[in-house]
Amino acid sequence: MILIMLDKKQKRRHFLRTLVLLGSFLPAKVLLALPVEKQRQAGSLSALPAFLDTLIPEDISPSASQLNVGPDLIGRARQESGFERLLILGCTWLNEQSHKQGKQLFENLDEAARIAIVKTAEQSADRSLPRVFFKAVQYYAFEIYYAHPESWVSLGYIGPPQPVGFPDYAEPPELPRT
Amino acid sequence: MTRPQVVVIGSGAGGAAFAWALADAGVQVQILEAGPRYDPLKDYLLASNGWEQQGFPAKVPIAGRQTHAPLQLLENRWADLRSWNHLTGHSLASDRRSFLAYNHVIGVGGTTLHFTGESHRMHPLAMQMQSRFDVAADWPFDYAELEPFYVEAERLIGVAGPSDPGVRTRSAPYPLPAHNLSYASQKLGKGCRKLGLSWTANPVASLSRAYDGRPPCNYCGNCTRGCPRLDKGTADLTFIAKALATGNCTITTGAYVLRLLAGSNDRVKAVVYGSTRRQHRVEADYFAVACGAVETPRLLLNSSPAGSSDGLANESGLVGRNFMETLFWASAGLHPEPLGSHRGLPSDAICWDYNAPDAIPGVVGGCRFSPSTAEADLIGPINYARRVVGGWGRSHKTSMREQFGRMLAVGGIGENLPDERSFIDLDPNEKDAFDLPKARIHSHLAATEIERLDFIAKTCRRILAAAGVKKVIEEYGSYDAFNATHVFGTCRMGTEAKTSVVDSSCRSHRWRNLLVTDASVFPSSGGGESPALTISAIALRAARKLLHSI
Numbered sequence: 215m216i217l218i219m220l221d222k223k224q225k226r227r228h229f230l231r232t233l234v235l236l237g238s239f240l241p242a243k244v245l246l247a248l249p250v251e252k253q254r255q256a257g258s259l260s261a262l263p264a265f266l267d268t269l270i271p272e273d274i275s276p277s278a279s280q281l282n283v284g285p286d287l288i289g290r291a292r293q294e295s296g297f298e299r300l301l302i303l304g305c306t307w308l309n310e311q312s313h314k315q316g317k318q319l320f321e322n323l324d325e326a327a328r329i330a331i332v333k334t335a336e337q338s339a340d341r342s343l344p345r346v347f348f349k350a351v352q353y354y355a356f357e358i359y360y361a362h363p364e365s366w367v368s369l370g371y372i373g374p375p376q377p378v379g380f381p382d383y384a385e386p387p388e389l390p391r392t
Numbered sequence: 393m394t395r396p397q398v399v400v401i402g403s404g405a406g407g408a409a410f411a412w413a414l415a416d417a418g419v420q421v422q423i424l425e426a427g428p429r430y431d432p433l434k435d436y437l438l439a440s441n442g443w444e445q446q447g448f449p450a451k452v453p454i455a456g457r458q459t460h461a462p463l464q465l466l467e468n469r470w471a472d473l474r475s476w477n478h479l480t481g482h483s484l485a486s487d488r489r490s491f492l493a494y495n496h497v498i499g500v501g502g503t504t505l506h507f508t509g510e511s512h513r514m515h516p517l518a519m520q521m522q523s524r525f526d527v528a529a530d531w532p533f534d535y536a537e538l539e540p541f542y543v544e545a546e547r548l549i550g551v552a553g554p555s556d557p558g559v560r561t562r563s564a565p566y567p568l569p570a571h572n573l574s575y576a577s578q579k580l581g582k583g584c585r586k587l588g589l590s591w592t593a594n595p596v597a598s599l600s601r602a603y604d605g606r607p608p609c610n611y612c613g614n615c616t617r618g619c620p621r622l623d624k625g626t627a628d629l630t631f632i633a634k635a636l637a638t639g640n641c642t643i644t645t646g647a648y649v650l651r652l653l654a655g656s657n658d659r660v661k662a663v664v665y666g667s668t669r670r671q672h673r674v675e676a677d678y679f680a681v682a683c684g685a686v687e688t689p690r691l692l693l694n695s696s697p698a699g700s701s702d703g704l705a706n707e708s709g710l711v712g713r714n715f716m717e718t719l720f721w722a723s724a725g726l727h728p729e730p731l732g733s734h735r736g737l738p739s740d741a742i743c744w745d746y747n748a749p750d751a752i753p754g755v756v757g758g759c760r761f762s763p764s765t766a767e768a769d770l771i772g773p774i775n776y777a778r779r780v781v782g783g784w785g786r787s788h789k790t791s792m793r794e795q796f797g798r799m800l801a802v803g804g805i806g807e808n809l810p811d812e813r814s815f816i817d818l819d820p821n822e823k824d825a826f827d828l829p830k831a832r833i834h835s836h837l838a839a840t841e842i843e844r845l846d847f848i849a850k851t852c853r854r855i856l857a858a859a860g861v862k863k864v865i866e867e868y869g870s871y872d873a874f875n876a877t878h879v880f881g882t883c884r885m886g887t888e889a890k891t892s893v894v895d896s897s898c899r900s901h902r903w904r905n906l907l908v909t910d911a912s913v914f915p916s917s918g919g920g921e922s923p924a925l926t927i928s929a930i931a932l933r934a935a936r937k938l939l940h941s942i
């Protein structure tokens with residue numbers, strides 16, 4: 215048999231390695247110098263739900279927030295202080311960008327403005343804060359969001375794999391319910 | 393049980409079959425198993441919404457159990473064999489081959505708990521690699537000699553396979569009819585036919601009908617995460633359950649064997665195992681080591697008799713040598729039509745056309761091809777989102793709907809010939825919790841191996857294209873990563889004491905009450921055949937031979 219295990223290992227190591235490099239960014243430098251408790255107070259995660267909903271918006275299937283991705287992500291980040299720091303720094307960066315545009319918080323921007331900022335993050339240099347933040351949140355948001363059966367319906371995925379299995383396996387698939 | 397007649401160390405494909413055959417014949421057997429039991433209903437979480445977030449739920453972590461020596465530098469001329477993904481580029485950034493894992497399970501049933509269930513017999517010619525092709529070593533018996541034990545192992549496991557045996561002649565049909573091919577595998581079959589290649593049902597240890605008190609498979613596609621339905625014929629549900637039912641066999645879990653103690657007259661007298669830091673000693677008449685092809689040589693090397701530092705049963709100097717690994721490649725792409733490719737058995741079909749040792753033009757050693765979508769873990773929404781679709785926003789969601797269920801992957805596994813640079817030794821620097829040196833894995837792919845891999849990769853791409861795939865999304869293989877699932881060869885069996893560790897009955901040439909009954913004894917790897925069935929068949933044969941002495 216052939217086994218894939220590249221993905222998880224590589225990604226995790228990459229994020230954590232890159233996090234170390236972030237110490238050279240401002241305001242990352244200032245925030246990273248603080249203990250996690252202080253960072254929590256100094257930085258806010260209020261932009262996170264809007265960021266997640268820009269990545270995974272509501273259409274015929276629910277948005278990230280509707281499936282509680284934010285709290286799950288924060289819960290996971292709290293188990294790994296490096297990741298929590300990254301979230302705080304990333305959300306601070308989102309608000310800085312939105313302030314530049316119209317002096318408001320990221321979560322108060324309209325969708326077009328949020329999309330523009332997320333694009334900037336996605337297209338930033340490889341090991342820059344916005345890019346690492348974008349990649350990490352995208353990676354874990356997909357994992358949390360697509361573990362919800364509500365996200366499966368419009369894909370035509372009738373899971374989980376057990377207890378029913380896929381008895382129709384030899385036939386063409388049924389088209390997804392839209 | 394007071395004093396067992398036979399102690400078996402390890403309960404995987406080899407140890408379990410060996411223990412069953414003896415217990416069934418009335419011999420008192422004690423199995424010492426380092427790991428715990430798995431409860432399929434509780435431990436394998438395929439009915440939970442988070443099923444895709446974890447792989448096989450290892451209770452004993454495998455990372456760090458072994459170490460590895462630095463692997464070889466990669467070469468530009470083989471750039472086409474680097475692992476990559478269309479969203480993330482090269483999967484491994486290093487200019488050296490990376491060590492990812494020796495994939496195995498510590499637990500009752502061993503690595504079969506995690507296996508896909510392919511149940512292959514060796515190609516008869518792949519057992520004669522030295523005399524016919526001047527490479528590796530010959531097996532000390534031929535296919536015909538092993539055949540009855542294959543039949544027995546297939547019956548005990550419940551193998552479902554096709555009626556046409558091909559070159560692997562059979563004295564009895566498979567106990568169960570072959571499974572129908574999944575819709576996605578049918579597409580790959582069409583591709584193969586276009587290329588003039590065959591594509592037949594793969595013999596597997598998943599039940600096509602209720603059998604031996606176990607229900608038929610329901611085609612959930614997740615055998616490598618552990619089968620909660622109990623139909624996959626793992627060693628714990630088959631050989632071990634039957635051995636315990638005889639009343640002649642006990643199993644001690646959490647019994648991590650530290651060393652074998654050599655006595656006088658070239659006999660082993662006892663084993664010492666540790667559990668939660670206490671040490672226990674068990675004496676018996678015979679001892680069978682079946683810890684897998686990495687840990688078995690380690691145990692022998694850690695068991696030097698007084699006055700020696702070479703290890704036990706290492707008169708030939710070959711314990712740990714001739715290490716063979718899994719030479720594999722997989723190509724995955726997006727098919728233009730919806731396939732529902734997350735459905736069906738992971739590896740339900742096979743192309744044996746290049747399996748004979750002389751079938752690949754210009755390279756000795758064969759290979760085979762099979763579907764790989766499930767083994768590549770491209771059967772759930774999370775992996776689609778991360779590895780196939782990517783992006784974000786509304787376009788991401790639309791693409792998820794368009795693409796889910798359309799991934800199609802084909803993989804190949806090939807012969808891996810022994811190389812003096814591939815071996816297992818003791819790490820002089822790293823020790824385990826009992827202060828014993830860990831096994832260190834040395835792996836090197838010689839040019840011939842990479843050429844074989846290149847053929848496999850090119851053929852996978854051709855099959856995928858012929859099946860209608862327009863866009864390749866991801867490829868990976870063993871050129872840039874050691875990520876072995878099949879390992880063999882480190883206690884080679886043979887007729888000569890100078891050139892092998894055990895004889896044709898798996899007994900040490902010198903220590904006659906010591907046997908090795910796992911994948912370590914393979915003289916050659918085969919042309920991509922999955923090994924578990926052969927390991928069990930060899931172990932059954934070794935047990936029958938031993939009965940003459942007991």
Ligand SMILES: Cc1cc2nc3c(=O)[nH]c(=O)nc-3n(C[C@H](O)[C@H](O)[C@H](O)COP(=O)(O)OP(=O)(O)OC[C@H]3O[C@@H](n4cnc5c(N)ncnc54)[C@H](O)[C@@H]3O)c2cc1C
Pocket residue numbers: 215216217401402403404405406407424425426427495496497498499500501502503504506507508509510511512616647648649650682683684685687691876877878879909910911912922923924925927
């Ligand atoms: C993901 C995956 C998929 C696979 N798919 C297939 C497939 O489809 N078909 C196939 O034929 N093969 C497959 N294999 C390979 C197959 O599972 C192995 O080749 C086979 O199980 C090896 O048998 P073994 O007896 O040599 O070792 P194992 O099955 O690994 O058993 C070794 C046993 O020894 C125990 N042990 C180790 N050290 C000690 C110690 N010091 N003291 C006591 N106990 C110890 C372990 O806990 C374990 O139970 C797959 C493997 C993997 C990882």
Ligand code: SF4
Pocket residue numbers: 379598599609610611612613614615616618619620621622623624736737738
């Ligand atoms: S595909 Fe069949 S054998 Fe494999 S895990 Fe699912 S039910 Fe078990």
